[in-house]
Amino acid sequence: xxxxxxxxxxxxxxxxxIGKAISLFLGGSGARVVLASRSESELRAVAGEIxxxxxxxxxxxxxxxxxxxxxxxxxxxxEQWGTVDYLINNAGWGKHSPIIKTKVEDWDQTFQVNLRAxxxxxxxxxxxxxxxxxxxxxxxxxxxxxxGQADTAAYSASKAGxxxxxxxxxxxxxxxxxxxxxxLPGFVDTPLIPPNRxxxxxxxxxxxxxxxxxxxVLTCPPSCCPVxxxxxxxxxxxx
Numbered sequence: 398x399x400x401x402x403x404x405x406x407x408x409x410x411x412x413x414x415i416g417k418a419i420s421l422f423l424g425g426s427g428a429r430v431v432l433a434s435r436s437e438s439e440l441r442a443v444a445g446e447i448x449x450x451x452x453x454x455x456x457x458x459x460x461x462x463x464x465x466x467x468x469x470x471x472x473x474x475x476e477q478w479g480t481v482d483y484l485i486n487n488a489g490w491g492k493h494s495p496i497i498k499t500k501v502e503d504w505d506q507t508f509q510v511n512l513r514a515x516x517x518x519x520x521x522x523x524x525x526x527x528x529x530x531x532x533x534x535x536x537x538x539x540x541x542x543x544x545g546q547a548d549t550a551a552y553s554a555s556k557a558g559x560x561x562x563x564x565x566x567x568x569x570x571x572x573x574x575x576x577x578x579x580x581l582p583g584f585v586d587t588p589l590i591p592p593n594r595x596x597x598x599x600x601x602x603x604x605x606x607x608x609x610x611x612x613x614v615l616t617c618p619p620s621c622c623p624v625x626x627x628x629x630x631x632x633x634x635x636x
Contacts (some may be wrong), residue, residue: 399427400616403480407431407470407522409514410488412439414587415537419485419611420605424452429482431474434488453577461488461514462506471521480529484522486515486559487537487612489589490553496636501576504551511555516562519527531572533576536563537612540581540627556581567624574590577623578614582607600634 405422410416411432417439424430424447432440437458445453455477459470474481489511492503520535526532541549542556560579567577584590586601610626617623 399425401620402427404428404482404613404615405431405474405481406485407433407474407481407518408487409459409518410484411431411443412436412462414589415582415607416485416487418608419452419487420454421446422605422608423443423483423615424454424611425450425612428483429453429455429478430554431455431457431470432584433457433461433470435460461518464517467514467517468521471518475525481522481525482532483615484518484532484534485519485537486535487541488514488557489535490539491549491555492550493591496531496550507556508558508565509552511552511563512558517560519566523570523575527573528603530574532574533578533615534563534566535577535614536577536579537607538563538581539573539631541582542581543627562572564624567622569620571617574619576614576617578623579625580610581605581625581627583627584634595636596634597636600632600635602628602630 406428408416408420411420412434420430420443431444432454435545440456447454456475459466459468491507515536536559539556540558541553545553563579582602584601584604586598614623
């Protein structure tokens with residue numbers, strides 16, 4: 398029997414990169430996966446791959462900067478499958494730029510996608526998880542949230558906020574049996590890493606590695622919760 402059979406998981410940023418890898422891994426493990434991102438065509442392609450491995454998926458195109466669309470995402474999940482067990486806040490956005498040259502609207506979008514959306518979505522699924530006294534919320538952060546770097550101020554700040562939010566949320570819901578974890582990857586070979594960076598992509602973390610970390614959290618016994626997992630490349634990708 399597949400270990401996540403019967404579970405329902407919402408994954409944001411599910412159309413590509415880490416989100417796609419997580420969705421395929423969970424779908425292959427028996428979970429019914431709700432795929433959310435702005436690109437419907439990418440989501441439908443991922444849903445097709447999940448169904449090809451005998452899984453089940455629901456496509457819900459979602460703009461995470463719009464509250465009404467996040468509300469619709471959770472509502473359609475509950476209408477389709479009657480429950481939700483896992484929320485994987487994976488979607489991320491950022492633009493490399495010196496602080497003095499960055500547009501304020503770019504800062505706003507970074508915080509809306511990377512921090513505000515996970516907070517809103519967590520609030521929306523909590524009544525169901527707390528009612529069941531079970532489930533998990535996993536936030537995909539970044540080691541940039543631990544140490545800021547030049548040209549990444551808003552991104553690093555948003556991920557630092559996500560770490561703090563995850564810690565606070567865990568303390569609020571741990572007695573309900575709900576797991577809360579934040580996963581902090583280093584360089585992952587995804588489109589978020591621009592091609593002009595002087596990095597050896599063959600030495601980066603694979604998106605599937607982060608999917609395995611998510612699965613590890615979801616399958617931990619109820620007596621423990623890995624609240625923070627840092628995943629770094631085994632070999633440095635700097636050239």
